[in-house]
Amino acid sequence: MPRNTRLNPRKTAGQERSRATVDALIEATARILVREGFDRASTNHVADVAGVSVGSLYQYFPSKEALVAAVVDRHTQKIQRTVQAELIGIEAESLERGVRKLIAAAIEGHRVDPKLHAVVAEQIPRVGKLQKISDSSRANITRFREFLDSHQKEIRTLDLDLAAFVCVSSIEALTHNAVLHHAETFSTEAMHGLADEATRLIVGYLKK
Amino acid sequence: MPRNTRLNPRKTAGQERSRATVDALIEATARILVREGFDRASTNHVADVAGVSVGSLYQYFPSKEALVAAVVDRHTQKIQRTVQAELIGIEAESLERGVRKLIAAAIEGHRVDPKLHAVVAEQIPRVGKLQKISDSSRANITRFREFLDSHQKEIRTLDLDLAAFVCVSSIEALTHNAVLHHAETFSTEAMHGLADEATRLIVGYLKK
């Protein structure tokens, strides 16, 4: 077996270029979304800003919807990566410290790109491919349920599915509203207060 | 001089006609929004479905935005009326029963026209006149704060503004998600379970 000098084989020139084009398009769309709004994110404008032709845009994305979906996906993934990073080692934590970590993670998630988050939440119509925008919520519920599972001893008897729904919905709403609709109300300091309250809310609900 | 037997004089023919046209337009818009989505709610289509001419639409609404805003307003008001009705006598109730009533009211509010609610929440871009779509949330926070004020004795020491924010956000999210995103999960029966859980969540958070 010949020694594999490169574990991550260099992409072919073509692949690299393709990748760069796709990235430029997604990036351009995100920028326009944030700076000029969804209404101004026409495919021609996006292509312009990305420095490619409209034709190329359609080479990589079959429709405008697909392009926007890619932006949303990329954003969602960034958030997930951030949140996951915050959640390392959470299984070992007590219920209370675990919940607090989860809430801190949710807040961090909303800090990834709050302006894009706002546009995604408020300007992009959830239709067709964009329906699933709220899908990440379902994943969060599942994950939280697992967390509850592994902390059964500390919590009172309850329907874990229902409880996961209750907790995740509350945490998401608190975080989302605080960051997007009440940013003026919540200074960085007040944000900690919010995290405390949210923790109390959730833990009080779950604990024996 | 003949006695005018009617104190509330019959509306003039013109007023009646105008009112009917306005109603037809708002109704048509709501129907299209629900059945065909925001994208298909073009002014010409709305006028068609309302059985009037585009010209008439613009006689009463200066722009498409204003028309949609009227639909949202009417929907919001319907919800408010429903909620208010559910809330009669709430001041006399204990904290726990009051909170339960509030949650029940929120659920009823979401039952007014869930499909339109979904479209308003997910398809209508919050831009221009439509920015204020989430304003009712602020009003709810204020109202809830008053409720807390009048139940000071029963609740632990806390920042009432913050607490109101936490509670209202949670209740809204729970209700909204249950009705709109997890309708399949929640039977009427399960909905009661949800109300119970929500009550427990909020009361547990507030109580001494």
Add this chain to the structure above:
Amino acid sequence: MPRNTRLNPRKTAGQERSRATVDALIEATARILVREGFDRASTNHVADVAGVSVGSLYQYFPSKEALVAAVVDRHTQKIQRTVQAELIGIEAESLERGVRKLIAAAIEGHRVDPKLHAVVAEQIPRVGKLQKISDSSRANITRFREFLDSHQKEIRTLDLDLAAFVCVSSIEALTHNAVLHHAETFSTEAMHGLADEATRLIVGYLKK
């Protein structure tokens, strides 16, 4: 023959009212034309400003064109009255003094309502009933030809029709351009200079 106690019999109430409505409509149109431009002179807007209904507008004017034509006619007549007044006794004058009077009269004519004049000349498309906007020019040529006729002794031998065309065109152009396009160039004082030059131009051309 019964004594006619009133030479100008009072108009019937209906006639008076009609006349008032017609006047109000023409006046409103003129105002809008001047203040907001031809594009904004919609029939509805005119009726509004005139304080009558669109329906009434169409009672008196069969079309928007007819309404605008009435405004133009009224303006033209005002000018003609002004000009005629300036021209009294002109037959008795020498060629030179007569020409000077004519030019002064043309300038006065342009002073009647320069802003309306500008709109008529620059914004109203000369189409249909409005074609004849320049007709007054033809009348002026005829009148000037008569003036030349009565001053035959003082002028050299020439084709009077052609001469009248030359003189009237020149005088009108000079006056019009001075007032409308070079208002900044011509102070009241400079306007006299212009009258002098115009007189010299015309007299020099006609004299023996």
Add this chain to the structure above:
Amino acid sequence: MPRNTRLNPRKTAGQERSRATVDALIEATARILVREGFDRASTNHVADVAGVSVGSLYQYFPSKEALVAAVVDRHTQKIQRTVQAELIGIEAESLERGVRKLIAAAIEGHRVDPKLHAVVAEQIPRVGKLQKISDSSRANITRFREFLDSHQKEIRTLDLDLAAFVCVSSIEALTHNAVLHHAETFSTEAMHGLADEATRLIVGYLKK
């Protein structure tokens, strides 16, 4: 390296195509303006007649106004080229022969496309970008002033600016009216008579 025999490289296919589209649009607009009038020159109709789509029209002209302005500009430039051609060597001419040449040039200018000229003068509202329609007149005054400057010896003492204004206004009016409003009166023969008269008018006014 092969020698590039062509200094003016062939236009790229794209450039040629673009140019053809632009030309077709301007040409179609001019035709419609002449044959059907300004009111019928809707952007859709223009595109139709040009054999392109409305979209293409807007690829090259940001607004209807810009399109019409382009037509007017092209027409004005054609006239200027014609006039310039007629004016070659005018500096060497005597005052009288120079003026005659100028007048002949003005007449030729009006012969370029009299019907379009009429539409430009009478149907196109001077608003926005179209305000400057009469700008060429100012240029003509400046040019004429230079002519007067170089013939100072032959002319009497006078304010050259004022004189230029007087002469250019008169010549333009005579030419314009003769061609556009009195075409029936002026046969080709009579046109020469007009040129004679105009020359006499202007020269008589300027000469010592």
Add this chain to the structure above:
DNA sequence: GATGAATGAGCGTTCATTCAT
């Protein structure tokens, strides 16, 4: 592949005109 000129359905909106009251 990449380009960008071309497409055209469809949008929001206006306004001269009509007609039931």
Add this chain to the structure above:
DNA sequence: GATGAATGAACGCTCATTCAT
């Protein structure tokens, strides 16, 4: 007569998408 709500053809314009080069 007067009213003004109603009409609807038509307008200027946009933009997701296609396709010849």
